[in-house]
Amino acid sequence: MKGIWLGTNWKMHKSLEEGIAYSKSLIELTKDVNKNITFFIIPPYTSLWPIKDVLGDSGIKLGAQSSHWEDQGAYTGEISPMMLAEIGIDIVELGHSERRQYYNENDADINKKAHAVLKYGMKPLICVGENIAQKSYGIAQETIESQMKVCLSGISTENAANVMIAYEPVWAIGENGIPADAEHVSFIHDTIRNVLKDKYGAIGDEIPILYGGSVNEKNSMEYLMLPNVNGLFIGRAAWDLTRFRKIISDADKNTTSARHF
Ligand code: PGA
Numbered sequence: 001m002k003g004i005w006l007g008t009n010w011k012m013h014k015s016l017e018e019g020i021a022y023s024k025s026l027i028e029l030t031k032d033v034n035k036n037i038t039f040f041i042i043p044p045y046t047s048l049w050p051i052k053d054v055l056g057d058s059g060i061k062l063g064a065q066s067s068h069w070e071d072q073g074a075y076t077g078e079i080s081p082m083m084l085a086e087i088g089i090d091i092v093e094l095g096h097s098e099r100r101q102y103y104n105e106n107d108a109d110i111n112k113k114a115h116a117v118l119k120y121g122m123k124p125l126i127c128v129g130e131n132i133a134q135k136s137y138g139i140a141q142e143t144i145e146s147q148m149k150v151c152l153s154g155i156s157t158e159n160a161a162n163v164m165i166a167y168e169p170v171w172a173i174g175e176n177g178i179p180a181d182a183e184h185v186s187f188i189h190d191t192i193r194n195v196l197k198d199k200y201g202a203i204g205d206e207i208p209i210l211y212g213g214s215v216n217e218k219n220s221m222e223y224l225m226l227p228n229v230n231g232l233f234i235g236r237a238a239w240d241l242t243r244f245r246k247i248i249s250d251a252d253k254n255t256t257s258a259r260h261f
Contacts, residue, residue, distance in 0.1 A: 008234045081119065091125050092123070124162075
């Protein structure tokens with residue numbers, strides 16, 4: 001297993017106090033882990049400034065859960081990429097299935113956001129994934145290919161080097177999620193890699209593709225061993241550090257070479 005990314009989106013969880021305590025513990029937990037693993041956390045907006053301070057030079061990357069595409073304007077309730085860049089955010093998650101489902105975000109919106117995030121030198125972490133109906137009709141592959149093409153439209157090869165992808169099948173996410181089997185994950189990650197290579201050539205091979213959706217301390221290594229899985233994007237099992245500790249130590253033991261992306 002080559003170098004990987006391990007990260008967690010907190011969604012609308014953790015008070016500022018809880019978030020700070022978590023971040024301090026995560027620094028402790030990861031300080032002796034081999035440097036081929038890059039960690040990131042994605043807290044709610046209100047915790048970003050203080051947690052940036054807590055993370056300091058720990059090497060743990062900080063992400064935001066979404067962003068608008070404009071720098072400023074009459075968009076009540078939104079946060080702009082300029083504002084996120086001011087904090088020193090590394091990663092901006094875009095198009096999580098909950099954003100798509102509850103806030104009607106579509107691939108074209110995600111594409112505009114990705115351009116805006118790249119303009120500020122931050123990494124868009126673009127989430128794609130089929131829903132259960134698309135899976136049952138046998139169109140998971142086409143769905144992912146179409147999401148990828150629209151989300152990456154107009155993004156140059158030079159900028160693509162800063163892009164990250166997360167494959168998160170909608171039916172695998174959250175309390176009622178069914179963990180995806182490794183064969184399906186492998187197939188879709190290969191599909192995503194092919195889209196990236198067709199579009200970006202050698203750079204397409206360097207773009208990290210993370211898997212997310214009911215990842216836990218029992219299945220994490222099975223996913224990480226797949227050739228085109230370059231990391232894990234974890235919800236519940238990472239919010240609890242006793243569970244995340246096991247995922248981290250297993251990954252630590254099996255990460256043999258530097259991250260190639
Ligand atoms: P989960 O969440 O690991 O709790 O299923 C994953 C996600 O929403 O990214």
